[in-house]
Amino acid sequence: xxxxxxxxxxxxxxxxxxxxxxxxxxxxxxxxxxxxxxxxxxxxxxxxxxxxxxxxxxxxxxxxxxxxxxxxxxxxxxxxxxxxxxxxxxxxxxxxxxxxxxxxxxxxxxxxxxxxxxxxxxxxxxxxxxxxxxxxxxxxxxxxxxxxxxxxxxxxxxxxxxxxxxxxxxxxxxxxxxxxxxxxxxxxxxxxxxxxxxxxxxxxxxxxxxxxxxxxxxxxxxxxxxxxxxxxxxxxxxxxxxxxxxxxxxx
Amino acid sequence: xxxxxxxxxxxxxxxxxxxxxxxxxxxxxxxxxxxxxxxxxxxxxxxxxxxxxxxxxxxxxxxxxxxxxxxxxxxxxxxxxxxxxxxxxxxxxxxxxxxxxxxxxxxxxxxxxxxxxxxxxxxxxxxxxxxxxxxxxxxxxxxxxxxxxxxxxxxxxxxxxxxxxxxxxxxxxxxxxxxxxxxxxxxxxxxxxxxxxxxxxxxxxxxxxxxxxxxxxxxxxxxxxxxxxxxxxxxxxxxxxxxxxxxxxxxxxxxxxxxxxxxxxxxxxxxxxxxxxxxxxxxxxxxxxxxxxxxxxxxxx
Numbered sequence: 001x002x003x004x005x006x007x008x009x010x011x012x013x014x015x016x017x018x019x020x021x022x023x024x025x026x027x028x029x030x031x032x033x034x035x036x037x038x039x040x041x042x043x044x045x046x047x048x049x050x051x052x053x054x055x056x057x058x059x060x061x062x063x064x065x066x067x068x069x070x071x072x073x074x075x076x077x078x079x080x081x082x083x084x085x086x087x088x089x090x091x092x093x094x095x096x097x098x099x100x101x102x103x104x105x106x107x108x109x110x111x112x113x114x115x116x117x118x119x120x121x122x123x124x125x126x127x128x129x130x131x132x133x134x135x136x137x138x139x140x141x142x143x144x145x146x147x148x149x150x151x152x153x154x155x156x157x158x159x160x161x162x163x164x165x166x167x168x169x170x171x172x173x174x175x176x177x178x179x180x181x182x183x184x185x186x187x188x189x190x191x192x193x194x195x196x197x198x199x200x201x202x203x204x205x206x207x208x209x210x211x212x213x214x215x216x217x218x219x220x221x222x223x224x225x226x227x228x229x230x231x232x233x234x235x236x237x238x239x240x241x242x243x244x245x246x247x248x249x250x251x
Numbered sequence: 252x253x254x255x256x257x258x259x260x261x262x263x264x265x266x267x268x269x270x271x272x273x274x275x276x277x278x279x280x281x282x283x284x285x286x287x288x289x290x291x292x293x294x295x296x297x298x299x300x301x302x303x304x305x306x307x308x309x310x311x312x313x314x315x316x317x318x319x320x321x322x323x324x325x326x327x328x329x330x331x332x333x334x335x336x337x338x339x340x341x342x343x344x345x346x347x348x349x350x351x352x353x354x355x356x357x358x359x360x361x362x363x364x365x366x367x368x369x370x371x372x373x374x375x376x377x378x379x380x381x382x383x384x385x386x387x388x389x390x391x392x393x394x395x396x397x398x399x400x401x402x403x404x405x406x407x408x409x410x411x412x413x414x415x416x417x418x419x420x421x422x423x424x425x426x427x428x429x430x431x432x433x434x435x436x437x438x439x440x441x442x443x444x445x446x447x448x449x450x451x452x453x454x455x456x457x458x459x460x461x462x463x464x465x466x467x468x469x470x471x472x473x474x475x476x477x478x479x480x481x482x483x484x485x486x487x488x489x490x491x492x493x494x495x496x497x498x499x500x501x502x503x504x505x506x507x508x509x510x511x512x513x514x515x516x517x518x519x520x521x522x523x524x525x526x527x528x529x530x531x532x533x534x535x536x537x538x539x540x541x542x543x544x545x546x547x548x549x550x551x552x
Contacts, residue, residue, distance in 0.1 A: 089351075
């Protein structure tokens with residue numbers, strides 16, 4: 001247990017020590033998205049009745065920050081450790097592969113929460129948010145962070161160079177998050193793209209998270225929960241299997 | 252008493268390269284054991300297999316009786332490894348690195364032992380310094396410290412003195428000797444053969460993934476090396492015929508003799524004095540591991 005707690009502590013301390021880069025910078029980036037998109041679209045777009053576009057946008061941006069930073073935490077930590085060789089410090093001790101997984105994923109959730117919370121705090125200056133169902137907010141933030149943390153573990157183990165990780169991030173994670181309904185409701189899309197969006201698991205994370213604020217969503221939160229939970233189980237099983245066989249970690 | 256390390260028929264292949272070709276080795280508790288061999292002989296692969304970083308294709312490895320795969324947690328708890336590569340975590344100070352490493356092994360409140368290690372490795376003044384700011388030799392010593400935080404009974408040092416200056420090297424060895432006196436089993440790989448000769452009680456030599464020599468250091472030196480007598484005769488002098496047959500090598504008026512025992516020196520000098528040929532220089536060299544190493548490596552294994 002101590003090995004797991006120490007690895008969790010180390011992973012949190014790692015990102016906290018460079019908080020300017022890992023927390024402040026993503027908060028600023030999301031804030032810039034908010035300022036630009038709300039300035040351009042506030043008077044032209046209304047997604048839900050009685051909800052301004054800026055209010056609609058905030059939960060999406062917060063969740064996007066949670067997801068992207070959760071992925072960044074585990075993936076960047078692992079690739080750095082592999083490239084510099086200090087991954088050996090966590091491979092030599094008696095830390096089980098389950099503890100290894102849990103520590104990296106939990107640390108990812110923590111970073112996602114810290115950035116997401118920071119983003120929420122800053123945006124409260126601009127918009128009044130309602131909090132219709134806070135438990136859904138927490139459930140989707142935790143599960144979304146865990147899924148992206150697990151994906152980060154997979155990418156961090158698989159990638160052998162920084163550019164491979166960048167490719168994973170830019171060609172898979174970024175398109176999935178940007179095309180998930182952060183900036184729009186999928187009901188505003190043509191039918192074909194609406195159908196395509198239903199195959200994007202991140203859409204359900206954003207939609208369920210947003211439901212917690214407004215009490216309205218594109219699909220039922222229970223359906224979103226089902227999809228997100230299934231994704232979490234599949235990814236967790238796959239990641240644990242990779243760690244158990246020592247894929248690219250133990251020759 | 253259980254072996255500190257037990258290695259049975261271990262093989263490991265990386266693609267077309269057979270890194271370990273059926274290694275059998277037993278190291279007793281309390282030994283100071285040397286693992287020698289040229290680059291690519293399989294030393295680091297064997298250590299990695301012991302540490303669980305490499306999974307053998309066949310065979311078994313155990314640390315203090317605990318299998319490194321089926322009972323890996325107990326095996327790793329009892330093993331401390333100083334890796335060959337100079338690696339460090341740039342986010343942390345020396346003390347943080349050691350505290351974190353202690354935590355990985357389930358040890359909290361390890362400050363007094365950490366202070367003792369830092370003192371012995373001459374790192375106390377650098378305890379709060381970030382790892383990035385340390386010299387190569389200091390980083391190497393932090394690696395040694397990290398391997399010791401959980402007081403493992405078996406310590407493996409994979410070329411620990413590469414890049415460490417003479418003074419610090421001596422400090423490191425006196426500390427490791429003390430650990431060995433206190434009962435820790437030490438396994439050392441090094442390219443500095445004089446270090447292995449002075450430290451190790453027993454030595455295994457590896458070549459092409461197999462053990463090609465395994466004996467006590469004293470026996471290896473006796474069997475495969477010996478005292479050598481070198482004589483340089485005065486100009487114009489000739490070696491007595493009685494000594495001709497005993498010459499090992501000859502170069503101009505310089506002759507060397509491989510000695511089976513020190514008493515032979517007296518016989519040779521007696522013959523030289525009897526012939527009244529002038530002696531210009533004389534030198535006796537002791538057996539050394541380098542000669543043993545070269546002989547074993549060239550012996551057609």
